[in-house]
Amino acid sequence: MNRLVRTGLLASLAAALPTLAFAHTGHGADGFAHGVLHPLTGLDHLLAMVAVGIFAGQLGGRALWAVPATFLALMAAGGMLGVAGIDVPWVEIGIAGSVIALGGAIALGLRAPLAVAMAVTGLFAIFHGHAHGTEIPEAASGAAYGLGFLLATAALHLAGIGLGTAIGRTGSERGAVLVQGTGAAIAVAGIAILAGIA
Template sequence: MRFPQALALTGPLMMLSLPAMAHPGHEHGSGLMAGLMHPLTGVDHLLAMVAVGLWAGFVMPRRVLVAPLTFMAAMGGGALLGWAGIALPLVEPGIVLSVIVFGLLTLTGGQQQSVMLTRASLLCIGLFAVLHGHAHATEASGHVGPYLAGFMLSTAVLHGLGILMALTVARGQAGRWVQHVSGAVIAAGGAFLMLGAA
């Protein structure tokens, strides 16, 4: 099976998992394993982080680490706000909205887009990442150092998967098709989560 065909089948399979809550079975936890698992067990976090990697690979392939590093730095800042007890409004709806926005950025982005649009997209990625970090922090209890290391590592892996997928297909004829399909699937997944939360 060719990669684009496999990806086309992956989208519908991902959609089947979305009726589950965005954070199934999440209880307050601490330690490296709790931090590692948090981004992987929340569909909203997982889709958003893969989308950032996809966007980076399709839109900024020569500076592919800019978007993931922006996300991770802002996410760390959001986590610090959460651990400091600083409340942010609409964190969960904002996280779900980030999935839609990141999907749309992936769907519509391109290497020829304006510098202004790329900077606005990076700003958007950073602002939403603050909400992701805040949500991660509120799930932690006890020693937060290993937990922080865990969710940062999982985030980096998810970004890397998105980048790898984008760079693998970007040079082929199917590159734009895969970009559009993956962006649309992620945005649709976010919309589905939004409807489920309503």
């Protein structure tokens, strides 16, 4: 499984690199490039998406793929709502809340049932997707932009799984403490993000 996670992470990052190289102003950035960059350039999105991966890794078993897959599916649905101009209330609060809740779940080592973990992360994904959808550049292709932010998000989930696995390898007790400390740091960052919104 560790080899699979590493291979998937490297493949996702390798796929994103050519796009990142052309994502600077004046180098023909398109909808796909904007979509890839959106989750990578916002600390709130970045932390939440890495946290989804760490949380899924912490749960293990089927959660390792089911939690990130649920997040991706419902983020796509939220993105479509945003592109269509359908309002979703409290989006920014929901995004900050996702960072706090996911970081807190990791910090506390919560062993949530799979259905609960999928439902909670899926709810948060709608907020993230809606924000992505409403911020699509006017000239961008919706499909290319959506594919870009989905691929970047999947790469961040894999990075979270890889990070959690790497930290966990430092020794069972010490590794668990380091993973939980990472979750606590994410939750504190989420509180700071929420304070900046209010």
